[in-house]
Amino acid sequence: DAGITQSPRHKVTETGTPVTLRCHQTENHRYMYWYRQDPGHGLRLIHYSYGVKDTDKGEVSDGYSVSRSKTEDFLLTLESATSSQTSVYFCAISESGQGADQPQHFGDGTRLSIL
Amino acid sequence: AQKVTQAQTEISVVEKEDVTLDCVYETRDTTYYLFWYKQPPSGELVFLIRRNSFDEQNEISGRYSWNFQKSTSSFNFTITASQVVDSAVYFCALTSNNAGNMLTFGGGTRLMVKP
Numbered sequence: 756d757a758g759i760t761q762s763p764r765h766k767v768t769e770t771g772t773p774v775t776l777r778c779h780q781t782e783n784h785r786y787m788y789w790y791r792q793d794p795g796h797g798l799r800l801i802h803y804s805y806g807v808k809d810t811d812k813g814e815v816s817d818g819y820s821v822s823r824s825k826t827e828d829f830l831l832t833l834e835s836a837t838s839s840q841t842s843v844y845f846c847a848i849s850e851s852g853q854g855a856d857q858p859q860h861f862g863d864g865t866r867l868s869i870l
Numbered sequence: 871a872q873k874v875t876q877a878q879t880e881i882s883v884v885e886k887e888d889v890t891l892d893c894v895y896e897t898r899d900t901t902y903y904l905f906w907y908k909q910p911p912s913g914e915l916v917f918l919i920r921r922n923s924f925d926e927q928n929e930i931s932g933r934y935s936w937n938f939q940k941s942t943s944s945f946n947f948t949i950t951a952s953q954v955v956d957s958a959v960y961f962c963a964l965t966s967n968n969a970g971n972m973l974t975f976g977g978g979t980r981l982m983v984k985p
Contacts, residue, residue, distance in 0.1 A: 788973075797874075797961055797975030798915075813972060845915065858905060859973060861915035 758782050759862035761846050767868045774833040776865050778846030780826075787829040788813075788847040788859060789821060791840075798845060804829055836869045843867070872897045874964050876976035883952055884984050891947040891979045893962030899923075902966035904938065904945045905973070909959040921945065952983045 758781030768774055778787060786805055790798040790813075800813030802821040810821050818840060820832045833840055843866050847859040873896040883889045895904065906918040919929065921938050929936045933950045949956055962976040 795879075795977050797876075797963075797977045798973075799975070800972050843913070847915075858917045858920050860917060861907075863914045 759846060759848055759860065761844075761862040761865050763865060764863065765866045767870065768836055769870055770837060771835050774836050774867065774869075776831045776844055776846075776867070778829045778831070778862060780829075780848050782848060782850075782860075783826060784848040784850050785826075786849045786851070786859075787823065788849075789819070789829070789831045790845045790847065791815065791842040792845060792864070793842050801831065801844075838869050841867060841869045872899075872964050872966065872969060872972070872974040874962050874974050874976035876960075876962055876979045878979045879977065880980045880982070882982045882984065885954060886951050888948060888950050889952050889981065889983075891949075891960050891962075891981065893945045893947065893976060895943050895945065895962070895964045897964060897966055899966035899968050902964060902969075905963040905965075906936070906945075906947050907961045907963065909961065909978070911958070915961070918947075949981075952981075954983050954985055957981060957983045 760779045762777045788803040789801040792798045799815045801815055801819050802810055802813055804810045804823040807823055822830045843864045845864045846862040849859045850857045875894045877892055902923045904921045908916045908918055919936055926938050935948045937946045959978045959980045961978045963973050965973045
């Protein structure tokens, strides 16, 4: 299994509060990704990183920010959580970019509920 | 824009039956990559296979086989002699060299294998 740890695994919080999810990898992969999974939508890319301090937006980036200060850690922040951000969040990593040559490997997910 | 359609939202079979999961994709790129992932009830995402657009050979891995047909933009997944442990949600995904690191997922097919 790829060495990916997501924390926390479960979180319940209230609307308007800030939330930070952490993804930690031990594979020294350059690329890291944050997805959200919602019924009927599969997984949708929120943000990704292609190196330390290098990040870019994905398909559903509004309301989210990310940071990567170290190769091994990629943080996803909801500055002011809303109920529409209730979802399961997955972190993924890959050696090469574009997801092309190497598959992305996923963490176990974080279930986030915003009341 | 890229798109992946998994028209079957849910399939139920009895153990030992063969089952095919359909995946139809859309992309304007000539170089692209297709993936299948499995999400068992425990929730993690498991990489199954990657196929590039230049390789139309079908692939078999044990009870699993994949049929890639560019003419119909399909990348179907067949499980032979299904087992209860095959019960999961299966996702088809697509990326390309012009996709900007975005992996586009289908909505998933939930497979239930009954004993």
